[in-house]
Amino acid sequence: MARASTPIVRAGGDWAAVMGSRLGQRPSDLSHHAVEQTRRRLRVALISFSLVFVVLIGRLADLTTSYEVIGSSKAAKTIVKQERPIITDRHGVVLATQISTTTLGADTSQIENGAAMARQLSEILPRLNQSRAAQLLSRQGPYVKLQTGLTPDERRAVLNLGNPALQLKKATSRVYPNGEVASHIVGFSSSDMRGLSGIELWLDQGEEFSLLDNQFETSLDVRVQHSVRDELMRAMEKFSAKGAAAAIMDVHNGEIIASVSLPDFDANRPTASPKSTHFNKIIQGKYELGSVFKVFTVAMALDGGYVTRDDIFDASEPMKIGPEKISDDHPQNRPLTVDEILVHSSNIGSSKIALQVPEQMHEEFLQRLGMRDRIATDFPARVRPAPVSRWTDIERATTSFGHGISVSPLHVLVAGGAMINGGVLYPPSLQKVAMPIGQRVVSAQTSSTVRDMMRRVVTVGTGKNANVEGYAVIGKTGTANKPQQGTYSEDARITSFLSGFPGHAPRYVMLVMLDEPTGIEATYGQTGAGWNAAPTSGNIIRRIAPILGVLPNRDATQQEAKLLNLQQTAMAEPRSGGSYAP
Amino acid sequence: MRIFSRTDRSFVSEWWWTVDRTMLIGVGVLLALGYFMAFAASPAVAQNIGMPIYYFANKQLMFLTFAAAVFLAVSMLNPKQIQILAVFILLASIVAVAMTLSIGVSVKGASRWLLIGGLSIQPSEILKPAFVVVAACLFARQRAQFDSKAVLLSFGVLVLVSILLVMQPDIGQMTLLCLVWMCLYFLSGASLSRLVMLTVCGAVAAGYLYATKPHVASRVDRFLDRSAGDTYQVDRAMDAIRSGGVVGVGVGDGQVKSILPDAHSDYVFAVAAEEGGLIFGALIMLTFGFLIWRALNAMRNETEHWIQLAASGLICLFGLQASINLAVNLDIIPSKGMTLPFISYGGSSLLASAITMGMLVALMRRRAVSPMRMSTLTASQLDRQMRGQL
Numbered sequence: 001m002a003r004a005s006t007p008i009v010r011a012g013g014d015w016a017a018v019m020g021s022r023l024g025q026r027p028s029d030l031s032h033h034a035v036e037q038t039r040r041r042l043r044v045a046l047i048s049f050s051l052v053f054v055v056l057i058g059r060l061a062d063l064t065t066s067y068e069v070i071g072s073s074k075a076a077k078t079i080v081k082q083e084r085p086i087i088t089d090r091h092g093v094v095l096a097t098q099i100s101t102t103t104l105g106a107d108t109s110q111i112e113n114g115a116a117m118a119r120q121l122s123e124i125l126p127r128l129n130q131s132r133a134a135q136l137l138s139r140q141g142p143y144v145k146l147q148t149g150l151t152p153d154e155r156r157a158v159l160n161l162g163n164p165a166l167q168l169k170k171a172t173s174r175v176y177p178n179g180e181v182a183s184h185i186v187g188f189s190s191s192d193m194r195g196l197s198g199i200e201l202w203l204d205q206g207e208e209f210s211l212l213d214n215q216f217e218t219s220l221d222v223r224v225q226h227s228v229r230d231e232l233m234r235a236m237e238k239f240s241a242k243g244a245a246a247a248i249m250d251v252h253n254g255e256i257i258a259s260v261s262l263p264d265f266d267a268n269r270p271t272a273s274p275k276s277t278h279f280n281k282i283i284q285g286k287y288e289l290g291s292v293f294k295v296f297t298v299a300m301a302l303d304g305g306y307v308t309r310d311d312i313f314d315a316s317e318p319m320k321i322g323p324e325k326i327s328d329d330h331p332q333n334r335p336l337t338v339d340e341i342l343v344h345s346s347n348i349g350s351s352k353i354a355l356q357v358p359e360q361m362h363e364e365f366l367q368r369l370g371m372r373d374r375i376a377t378d379f380p381a382r383v384r385p386a387p388v389s390r391w392t393d394i395e396r397a398t399t400s401f402g403h404g405i406s407v408s409p410l411h412v413l414v415a416g417g418a419m420i421n422g423g424v425l426y427p428p429s430l431q432k433v434a435m436p437i438g439q440r441v442v443s444a445q446t447s448s449t450v451r452d453m454m455r456r457v458v459t460v461g462t463g464k465n466a467n468v469e470g471y472a473v474i475g476k477t478g479t480a481n482k483p484q485q486g487t488y489s490e491d492a493r494i495t496s497f498l499s500g501f502p503g504h505a506p507r508y509v510m511l512v513m514l515d516e517p518t519g520i521e522a523t524y525g526q527t528g529a530g531w532n533a534a535p536t537s538g539n540i541i542r543r544i545a546p547i548l549g550v551l552p553n554r555d556a557t558q559q560e561a562k563l564l565n566l567q568q569t570a571m572a573e574p575r576s577g578g579s580y581a582p
Numbered sequence: 583m584r585i586f587s588r589t590d591r592s593f594v595s596e597w598w599w600t601v602d603r604t605m606l607i608g609v610g611v612l613l614a615l616g617y618f619m620a621f622a623a624s625p626a627v628a629q630n631i632g633m634p635i636y637y638f639a640n641k642q643l644m645f646l647t648f649a650a651a652v653f654l655a656v657s658m659l660n661p662k663q664i665q666i667l668a669v670f671i672l673l674a675s676i677v678a679v680a681m682t683l684s685i686g687v688s689v690k691g692a693s694r695w696l697l698i699g700g701l702s703i704q705p706s707e708i709l710k711p712a713f714v715v716v717a718a719c720l721f722a723r724q725r726a727q728f729d730s731k732a733v734l735l736s737f738g739v740l741v742l743v744s745i746l747l748v749m750q751p752d753i754g755q756m757t758l759l760c761l762v763w764m765c766l767y768f769l770s771g772a773s774l775s776r777l778v779m780l781t782v783c784g785a786v787a788a789g790y791l792y793a794t795k796p797h798v799a800s801r802v803d804r805f806l807d808r809s810a811g812d813t814y815q816v817d818r819a820m821d822a823i824r825s826g827g828v829v830g831v832g833v834g835d836g837q838v839k840s841i842l843p844d845a846h847s848d849y850v851f852a853v854a855a856e857e858g859g860l861i862f863g864a865l866i867m868l869t870f871g872f873l874i875w876r877a878l879n880a881m882r883n884e885t886e887h888w889i890q891l892a893a894s895g896l897i898c899l900f901g902l903q904a905s906i907n908l909a910v911n912l913d914i915i916p917s918k919g920m921t922l923p924f925i926s927y928g929g930s931s932l933l934a935s936a937i938t939m940g941m942l943v944a945l946m947r948r949r950a951v952s953p954m955r956m957s958t959l960t961a962s963q964l965d966r967q968m969r970g971q972l
Contacts, residue, residue, distance in 0.1 A: 003708045032885045034725040037771040045769065052905050053871040063823045064860040107814070110843070143814075163844050164630045338809045555873055561780060 003274065008533065074252045079391070084174065084193055085203060086215045087186055088254075089222040092431060095186045096176050096200065098193075102150040102211065103171040104158060105143055106136075108167035114138035117163070120550060121146070146171075148191060149173055160380050163254045169511040174200075176267035182225050183267040184280040185218070185259050185430065191349065196270075199430065201380045218430050219255035224248060228261045232512070235536040236262055239517035243280035245409055246512040246540065251417040253436035254426030257308035257508065257548070259283075273470075276373040281513065282413075286383050286406045289513070290480030292416070292498040294350045295450060299419050300341055300365045303446040306356040309338050321394045329526030329528065330462065342453045343461035345477060347401045354400035355393060362396055368441045369425065371407055371413040376427040383408045397479070402478055409511050417443075417509040420454065420474065421501040455503050463497065464526070465535035468542045470552025472503030477529035482516070492516050495529035497537045502550055597658045600947040602880065608873045609653060609939050612924035615854075617646055617868060618771030619925050623853040626839040638846055638927055645929040649936035661889055661949075664941050667860035668715035671708060671937070672739075675913035678705030679746045694750050696932075704757045704930035706747055711938040713743065714762055714895040719768035721839025722888035753791060753798055754918040758785060758903055765898040770891055776823070814911050818842050819852035823863070823912070846927040848919060850909040866925065867908065873939075874901040880946050893945040896938050927947070 077151045086227030087096035104125075111117055114137030122130040128147055136144040150158065150172060158166055174189045187198020195204040199216065203209065209216060226572070232244040248257040261281040301307040314335045318327040323408035328346050354362060358517035366372060388395065398404040410428060418425035423446060424438035442450075457463040462477040469506035478496040481488040496513040500506035517532040519525035545552070586595040588953075624638030659667065682696055682705060695702040720736040723729050738764050747756035764784070768777055789800050820840030826833060836856040838844040839885040845853050855863035877897035884890040900923055909915045921928055923935040 034722070034771055035885060035890060038769050038887065038890050038894070039882050041769050041771065042878055042882050042890075045765065045898065049871070049874050049878065049905075052901075053874075055869060055914070056905065056908050056912060057867050059864045059914060060823070060855065060867065061860055063820065063912065064827050064855065162629075162631060324646065342800070374930055421659065460596065 004503050033525050035430040037400050038194075041289060042235050047509050058318040060347060060493050065184060069424050073168055076424070078434070084189070085209075085211050086513075087291060088215055088217050089220045089225070090181075090217065091221065092217070093222045094177055094184055095220070095222065096174060097173045098174050101148065101171050101173045102152075102155045103148045103169045104146045105167045106146055106170060107165045107167060108137060108139055108144055111137055117165075120161065121158070124161070124284070125150070125154055136440055138187075143167070165455070178226075179266045179268060180243065180264045181222060181229060182218075182220055182387050183260075183264050183270075183306065184261050184278075184282070185220060186466055188267040188268060188270045197380070199379075200435065201414070205380065217432060219250075219257065220259070220430070221257050221547070223547050224544045225258040225260065227547065228258045228540055230262075230578055231261070231536060231540045231543060232260055232262050235514060235517075235532065235539075235556060239513045239514060239520060239523075239532045241517040241532075242538075243281060243515035244513065245285070245515075246510065246536075247282045247409060247429055248508050248510045248544070249413055251421035251506055251509050254414070254428045255433055256428055256430055256436070258544075261285075261293065276277045281515070282409045283379065284571075285408055286386060286405050287409065287494050287513070288480045289409065289412055289494065289496050290402040291345045291347075291350075292412055292476050292478035292496055292511075293400065293405070294342055294345065295454065295498065296365070296415060297350045297354050297420055297477045298453065299442050299446055299450045300362065301353045302449055303423075303442040304357060304361055304365075307338055307353055309449060312337055313341060313349045313352040315346045316342070319348045319351055319397075319555065321351075321397055324394050326397060339453055339456060342476065345401075345457075345462050350400040351397035354396050359391065359396065359563035362399075363391060365441075366399070366405075369411075369418070371405065371411055373413065375408070375414065377429060379430060382410075385411065387461050389411075394541055402480060409496070409513050413498075413509060413511040414509065416498045416500070419447060419450050420506045420509060421447065451500070451506065451554075454500070462530040463499075463534045465530060466497060466538040466541075467500060468501070468538050468545070471501045471541055471545055471554070473499055473501050473538065473541055474503040475499035476535055476536065479527075479529045491527070495527065495533040497533035499541065502553060506550065507550060510537060510540065512540065586714060587712060597947070600949070601657060601943060602946045604876060605873065605939075605946060606657075607942050608869060608876070609943070611925075612873075613646055613650055613653075613868050615869070616682055616924040616926075619850050620646070620846070621841075622836075622857060623834060623839045623850050624927055627843070628847045630840065630843070641929070642927050642932075644960070645932045647926075648929075649932040652933060653936040653940040653943075656937055657943040657947075659941075659944045660947075661945060664715060664720060664892070664944050668712040668719075668941070671712035672716050675705045675709035676739075676743065676746070677711060678703075679709060679750070681705075683746070685904070694752055698717065704737040704928075705933035706750070706752055707928075708937065709743065709897055710755070710762075710899055710934055711941055713739065713759060713768070714899050715892045715941060717763060717766050718770075718892035718895045719888050721766055722891050722893070725770060725887060736766075748791075748795075748957075751795065751797075752919070753795065754906075754920045757918070758899070758920065759904065762895060762899045765902075766891060766895045771896050777806070783793065801916045803916070805913075815842055815844060815849060815909075816917055817850050817902040822856035822912055823850045826856040826859040826863070828860045829915055830855070830857050830862055833857050838858055846916075847921055848907065848926065849911060850926045851908060851922055854925070866922075870904045870908075870923075872927070873887070873897070874904075877942060877946065889945050891940055896945070900935070902936050926954060937958075 074142070083097060086094060088094055090362065107581050108114070115134040117137050118130050118134035121133060122128045125147060135147055136146060136177055150168070155168060158168060172193065173191070176186060176188070176191060177181065185198055187195060187200035189195045189200045199218065203216065228246050232246055235241065236244045243262055245261045247259040249255065252255060259282050261279070263277045263328050265277040270278065282526040302309065306394065312335045314562050315328060316333045316335065318325050326347050328348055330344050332344050332346065336346055336349050338353065341353065370376065371384060374384045385408070414425065414428050418441050422444045423442040425441045426436050426438040451474055454476055455472060457477070458467050458473050458475050463475045466473050466475050474499050478498065480494045481490070482492040484492065484495060494513060494515060495517055496511060498509070498511050500509045514536070517527055520526045524533035585587070587600040588599065620639045620642035622926065623644065625635045628635055628637040628877040634920050656667070678696055682694055685696070685837070694706060695706050697703060707949055716739070717736040724732040740759065743754045745761060764777070764780060767780065771784070792802060793799070812952065818838050818841055825837070834857070837855055838856050840851045844848050851863065853864065854866060877893060881894045903920055904923055905918045906915065906918060910917050910920065921931040923938070924932065
């Protein structure tokens, strides 16, 4: 080192010297000194190695004894992720659960020929996209995910390939055994088990649910849900409608029994359907639902004592409010009783009734029905009704027959329930309600009167097609032209039918809505609600009433006329003991 | 019953009475552990890559037998023969390492192997003990004869070998060789200022490698920052060691061997610690530690400088390699392709370990001391030597 300029090549000639020299064999003080120095430095080496091994053993001891803490926290994390509740209907039928699956990934750094491996894999995995897999496998990244949800057979086939680059991981995936049937309500979740819509999203929004056996029991009845969906699909097809929706609620506690919005999607493959199908018309939709509002108008006027059942309003000619003209779809061109106004769905009549009510009372009544706010639950994606900018006679008049007021179908369903259950409004619920807490909005007497009138709509009025023998269906049609660029469309309509059954003591309220039904031969080209929404409601009730344990009462049917005239309030008194506002 | 009589002057008998039998036992324990781990760790790896289940285990058994024979044979050589053997192996393996660059077999992106008669051999492994002995000779010569050319020569060989190893690339072996050379330089009595200077040079070289060799940089980065890339093997090894606990999960019940590609080679210790826990892991460590301690301690009484340096260098090579492997397994330093001597799978590594320990044990044998040298001995050294003769 000292003579660094010495060329190394010359040193090559020293090999013979090294080999031949009697290295260190000459005893000398020099050699002895060197040995002694090395001896001293060996002690340093000994101490260094001792320290290294102390560190190594210490680290080993630390690692092997620290497992409990790290292991348990890791395990806990996994459990939290897998403890997503099972969602069931009201009878325990599973709507959402999870199953163990296998995810296939690959360590690309161990793969020489990505295309060849992709070909090999596509032979055993029919669902694998070969070209995409080849692209992934040729990537630089350390890990690529190839396919999720391998079946046990596929998993075995991959294992049999015996390629260490392929990695199989246990995964949990959420499945929805009923697919489309309740997809809007149950919602769906992402592949990493986060809720993205419906109840799945609701569960992740931080609210504490008291779950028994980690099971979220909804108020839905999957049998009813299925029947409603089936009938709606038939109606949609029959009337070539763009969409359809229906919801059923228990009038005595607000439990939602069924809620269907069409077109819908398979919750197991939400992305396979267009995004528009994820829209839940019942909760997210906002429509001018038309004449079903006359029920509320009449109930308001009767309950406030501003009109009586036998008051007569002239509907012989269109009504003028300022520049606007209100006319009837089914013109009778004569003075009508309140009963007749509802039965023949007279816009003129209902406008005149509404104007009998003081302006402020009208607004207050709509607020009490919840028409001005979001529905009072925590369920995600509830729509807020369109705000009202002006509240003059013309707005009040159109609102009386359901125009110029945009609310969700759920709003009408909830308010409709209060009109027929004896006058108490219960907030809707997607879980079973142990202690229903409602708010009185009209008197039991008014509710009873409204029921009679709604029965007459079905027996002699626009809702004849909804009648189901033995169930004394009560209801009200609603036909609204769709708002279009500031005015109303001529032929695009939303038709709806608000109904209750059994009519003598309603237990369920239902709203059926069709989006742009077209006229067919059987309806003589008519597109009014009485021709499509009403018969669809009848079909649904005919099918679901037995499921719901509602028995047909043929005696009641025979004595109907008599009973209707008696107007017994006792009969209509709700069986449930809600907390009534005085 | 005496196998070897004290008066028996035959070759083997003389070997028996002069060899450090405790070292023999230590190496025997390591060979046994290697045999045990070959059957514990490698069947799972063989299964993973679709080989017959005992493919690696049977091969390793063959290697172990061969290694034991080589160890015993080398340990019977005298110091002079060790010197000649070392020079011969060094020259041969330098040529072989150079050959790997052109006709070598490439595995996982490095061409470190030569295919000879159906066996793949990693010449850089065999090179290490030979290099240590030759370098020790040169250092001793420098001290004995003020021949600075000798040190320069050893440095030249180190540079040549390092360049070849970096080209392979085999940064791990190169680092190990440089470290051992530094150890030798230190033990031979180099001035501390030069050592500091060399350490700085080493640091600069390391920085250069970090900057120019992406795989070196990525390994260091991944060690320093877990999120920088894939730390799959290390993470699984950590899981395995943690799950082993104090007593282990039981022989054959370990999980890590079925998911770690290098479970039978670089990460064999993790498998051992998972199945045998702290107790088994510590046993392996203590065996290594004991061998190192005993050899270094013995060398403190050695009177022949080149033997003292060569033997110390060999045990440093052995000890550093074991320490680095254990430290990687315990996630103390960045991952580095280094085997655990005698325990890890691999024929070349085993052969190199056998030669290393064979040479060490040979150099540690007691020898007759000439009366002239006696005069230079300290009292305690003399005492040791005399007792050895009796």
